[in-house]
Amino acid sequence: MRLVTPALVVYLMADDGVADLAAAAVEAGATAIELGIPYSDPLADGPTIQRAGQRALDAGMTPSRALAVLAEIDRRVDVPLIPMTYGAIVEAYGVERFCADAAAAGAEGLIVADIPPEESAPLRDAAGGAGIDLIHLVAPTSREERLRAAAGLSRGFVYLVASMGTTGARERLDDRLAGLIGRTKAAAGATPVIAGFGISRPEHVRAVLAAGGDGVIVASAAIDALDEGGAEGFATFVRSLAGALA
Amino acid sequence: MIGTHQPDSLGRFGAFGGRFVPETVMAALDELQAAVNEALADPAFHAERDALARDFIGRPTPLYYAERLSEAVGGAQIWLKREDLNHTGAHKINNAVGQALIARRLGKRRIVAETGAGQHGVAAATVCARFGLDAVVYMGLEDTRRQRPNVVRMHMLGAELVPVTAGAGTLKDAMNEAIRDWIASVETTHYMIGSAAGPHPYPLLVRELQAVIGDEARAQLLDRAGRLPDAVLACVGGGSNAIGMFHAFRDDDVRLIGVEAGGDGAQLHAATLGGGRVSILHGSRSYVLADGEGQVLETHSISAGLDYPGVGPEHAHLKETGRAEYVPETDEAALVAFHRLCRLEGIIPALESAHALARAERVAASLPPAAIVLVCLSGRGDKDVDAIADREAVR
Ligand SMILES: Cc1ncc(COP(=O)(O)O)c(C=O)c1O
Numbered sequence: 001m002r003l004v005t006p007a008l009v010v011y012l013m014a015d016d017g018v019a020d021l022a023a024a025a026v027e028a029g030a031t032a033i034e035l036g037i038p039y040s041d042p043l044a045d046g047p048t049i050q051r052a053g054q055r056a057l058d059a060g061m062t063p064s065r066a067l068a069v070l071a072e073i074d075r076r077v078d079v080p081l082i083p084m085t086y087g088a089i090v091e092a093y094g095v096e097r098f099c100a101d102a103a104a105a106g107a108e109g110l111i112v113a114d115i116p117p118e119e120s121a122p123l124r125d126a127a128g129g130a131g132i133d134l135i136h137l138v139a140p141t142s143r144e145e146r147l148r149a150a151a152g153l154s155r156g157f158v159y160l161v162a163s164m165g166t167t168g169a170r171e172r173l174d175d176r177l178a179g180l181i182g183r184t185k186a187a188a189g190a191t192p193v194i195a196g197f198g199i200s201r202p203e204h205v206r207a208v209l210a211a212g213g214d215g216v217i218v219a220s221a222a223i224d225a226l227d228e229g230g231a232e233g234f235a236t237f238v239r240s241l242a243g244a245l246a
Numbered sequence: 247m248i249g250t251h252q253p254d255s256l257g258r259f260g261a262f263g264g265r266f267v268p269e270t271v272m273a274a275l276d277e278l279q280a281a282v283n284e285a286l287a288d289p290a291f292h293a294e295r296d297a298l299a300r301d302f303i304g305r306p307t308p309l310y311y312a313e314r315l316s317e318a319v320g321g322a323q324i325w326l327k328r329e330d331l332n333h334t335g336a337h338k339i340n341n342a343v344g345q346a347l348i349a350r351r352l353g354k355r356r357i358v359a360e361t362g363a364g365q366h367g368v369a370a371a372t373v374c375a376r377f378g379l380d381a382v383v384y385m386g387l388e389d390t391r392r393q394r395p396n397v398v399r400m401h402m403l404g405a406e407l408v409p410v411t412a413g414a415g416t417l418k419d420a421m422n423e424a425i426r427d428w429i430a431s432v433e434t435t436h437y438m439i440g441s442a443a444g445p446h447p448y449p450l451l452v453r454e455l456q457a458v459i460g461d462e463a464r465a466q467l468l469d470r471a472g473r474l475p476d477a478v479l480a481c482v483g484g485g486s487n488a489i490g491m492f493h494a495f496r497d498d499d500v501r502l503i504g505v506e507a508g509g510d511g512a513q514l515h516a517a518t519l520g521g522g523r524v525s526i527l528h529g530s531r532s533y534v535l536a537d538g539e540g541q542v543l544e545t546h547s548i549s550a551g552l553d554y555p556g557v558g559p560e561h562a563h564l565k566e567t568g569r570a571e572y573v574p575e576t577d578e579a580a581l582v583a584f585h586r587l588c589r590l591e592g593i594i595p596a597l598e599s600a601h602a603l604a605r606a607e608r609v610a611a612s613l614p615p616a617a618i619v620l621v622c623l624s625g626r627g628d629k630d631v632d633a634i635a636d637r638e639a640v641r
Contacts, residue, residue: 040541041418041527043425044268050412063539087266088526092540114266114526118256139270141432146272161270165430 001080001108001133001156004031005192006245007215008205010222010238011036011084013052014066015059021226021234022073028235029242033073034111034217037066037085044086044113046168048220048227063093067105074106082109082135082156087119095122099130109133109156117149124153135159138184140174151187158188160213163198169221170198178211185212200224202244209245216241251496253560257446258531260566262559265445267425267529274432279447281351286454291347298343302376303333305340305458309466314590315607322476322610322617326593327463329487329624334368336596336625337459337487338440342369344455346377349436356380356435360424362389362417362483363551363598364396365625366440371405381405384423387415389550392633414544417483417554421528441484442558445529449489449558456490463620464494471618477501477609480622481602482519482572483551485558487624492570501571504561505605507547508574514546518557519565519572527556533565548577549597551625579604584627584634596625597634 010030012018014037022033038053038061045053066083074081083102090098090112102110110132115123117136127134133156138147140161151158160180162173174180177195184193195208196217205216218241225237257263265275285291299305307328316324329337349357357379361367367383374381383400387409390397400407413419428437437444442452460478467475478495480488482504492502509515518533525534527542535543535555547553564570575583580597583604587595595603599622606621613619627634 040413041422043422043528044429046426057541086526086540088534088536088540088542090540091525092536092538113268114529116265116267116269116272119264119266137269139268139272141270141273143273143276146269150269161268164270164432166426 003080003157003192005214006209007031007192007194008242008245009034009082009194009215009217011217011219013038013049013056013223014061014069015056018069019072019076021231023076024231024235025238026077026079028238029245030079030238032080032082033077034082034084034219035066035070035073037063037083037089039086039089042086044166046166046220048223049167052223063089067101070102070107071105080108081106082111083107084111084113087112087115090123096126096129099126099132103130103132107132109135111135111159117153120153137161138180140164140176140180147183148187151184151191154188154191157192157194157214158184159217160184160193160195161197162195162208167197167220169200169224173198173204173207177207181208181211181213202240205241205244253446253450257450259560259563262532262562263446263449263530265529266526266531267445268429270429271432275445275447277352281348282447282451285348285351294347295344299458303339303343304331306462307331309463309470312591315587316610318590319607319610322613322615322619324606324610325467325475325618325620326623327459327491327620329459329622330593330595330599330626334365334372335628336365336369337456337490338366338369339372340458340490341440341452341455341486342366342373342438345436345438346373346379349379349438350377352436354434354436356382356431357438358382358384358424358427358431358435359438359440360384360417360420361440362420362553363549363596364389364393364400364629365551367405368396368399368403370438371400371403374405375403382408382427384408384410384420384427386410386417386420389416393550393629394632395629417550418542418556425528442486442489442560443484443528443530443556449530449560452486453489453493453560456486457493459487459490459622460492460494463491467618467620473618474498474500475618475620476613477503478620479503479505479602479606479609481505481552481598481624482557482561483554483598484556485561487622489558489560491622496569502564502569503605503609504570504572505602506572506574507549507552507601508576509546511576515574516545516547516553516555517574518555519561520574530559532559532562533557548580549601551598552601573605575601575604583607594627594631595623596627597630599624
């Protein structure tokens with residue numbers, strides 16, 4: 001993946017009109033776009049992303065249409081694109097076909113929130129075959145062996161879960177964040193470590209970078225900014241986080 | 247002690263099971279597995295469980311020959327394993343007591359649970375009161391309406407009840423929220439799952455804790471009738487009473503029949519093994535009622551405890567290997583069986599269990615009088631009487 005670090009990855013839910021937002025995000029300083037493919041029962045997601053996903057499903061979004069949306073974003077921006085979804089969606093589509101179609105649509109990476117390293121072999125093979133990076137996650141609760149397994153198997157970057165719980169904007173990140181970043185960096189070698197879950201303020205971005213992290217993923221807070229302030233509020237919010245990257 | 251029919255090292259029964267959960271809870275599943283292995287190998291754990299089973303739950307539960315029902319059906323003898331006579335009124339307490347002991351071993355004082363019919367919620371609230379633990383129970387809004395007596399009981403027992411409005415407000419939605427709570431609170435909280443579903447080691451743990459049903463029934467029947475049954479039946483929601491009943495008969499020459507919710511008999515049902523496809527739900531690979539794109543479908547059953555689009559992975563394996571059969575019974579058939587048991591035997595069954603009874607009658611009718619059909623009467627119907635009275639007054 002052509003990930004520029006320090007990275008600001010902005011998550012958007014696949015929905016009609018989202019290509020404009022992706023372009024606005026990149027214009028405002030996003031260095032990669034994560035595109036959520038909605039699933040009916042997203043266990044790792046809190047209220048904001050659940051709502052966004054349900055809106056998309058109600059409007060008729062499907063996995064194939066989401067990949068078409070991804071291709072549309074790919075025509076508009078020149079940053080890495082990373083679809084994010086759940087195992088049930090990828091398997092129903094067909095693991096190999098999904099990876100091939102995602103790659104053809106411009107994906108450079110893939111995040112599947114409920115497929116841990118011990119279950120990810122088929123997905124790793126398919127992603128590798130299609131030339132996209134399968135990203136694994138580490139969490140504040142991950143023990144050393146799990147952390148090493150996830151970091152070792154991750155391609156593109158390691159997704160570091162920065163707060164306990166589901167996705168959602170938070171005032172404070174996990175107290176163990178700095179230590180976790182240090183341990184993950186040590187296990188990941190040259191692979192970048194990007195923190196997400198709860199990131200919602202410039203000081204979060206600075207804290208991640210100060211601890212040695214290579215960037216952040218912002219999801220719920222970006223969607224909240226969009227819901228509250230429209231496209232303009234969204235762009236202002238992304239710019240405020242991008243300002244903290246320097 | 248864990249015996250035969252073990253899952254593999256990744257927690258798979260054949261192609262089903264495993265762990266499909268966010269990384270945040272993976273360490274807790276490892277810890278749980280270690281605690282379960284230790285507990286099951288510890289005579290002190292079994293001694294405490296046995297004492298609670300006897301003095302708190304009221305085990306062994308009776309095995310009852312339903313003579314008038316058998317006569318009315320006109321075929322095989324129908325025998326009922328009376329899990330309805332357990333403390334709190336269903337088999338769910340067998341699992342809740344065991345998991346409370348495990349939570350204590352883990353040093354966790356907060357419990358989250360999901361509930362559909364409210365029987366597991368009541369069982370969780372009960373053991374939390376008994377062991378001085380905090381209980382938070384998630385229940386779909388629709389289920390809080392149709393199983394209101396259990397809502398009242400949970401409050402009285404001191405549990406915090408959280409109504410869930412997402413989706414159809416039924417068991418699947420409650421389970422989503424219980425798991426999301428656990429992802430945030432996993433370091434201090436034990437997730438007390440109510441069925442033989444979820445990520446490894448839950449399906450195995452719940453089976454081991456419910457296996458007492460079949461172990462007792464098998465010994466009781468050998469003692470009373472001098473022989474094994476021809477068929478064993480149980481209703482299947484997530485599959486805990488069924489796996490608890492079937493497990494003892496796995497290696498016997500006995501038909502195992504799981505009865506799913508057939509709903510309206512057409513489009514609206516919760517017959518996951520009958521009409522579903524292999525997918526991932528709530529942390530494990532199994533059959534799921536989902537569309538071709540992987541989205542989980544809405545289900546319907548008159549019985550809240552069976553109204554669930556997933557099923558425990560070991561049942562998927564038993565289906566795939568042909569060792570057990572899974573068949574549907576409709577809302578209407580369950581209601582007919584419900585009333586028949588009330589009138590002929592003086593037993594008011596849970597609507598969930600009434601599905602198993604409906605099929606047991608059909609199976610019994612096809613067999614000679616010397617044959618024996620054993621049914622898990624998983625719970626009593628106190629929770630259902632208001633909803634049934636309302637429904638039938640409307641007509
Ligand atoms: C009485 C009774 N039977 C059966 C069930 C279904 O659960 P399982 O399939 O786990 O036994 C329930 C669930 O609420 C129940 O209350």
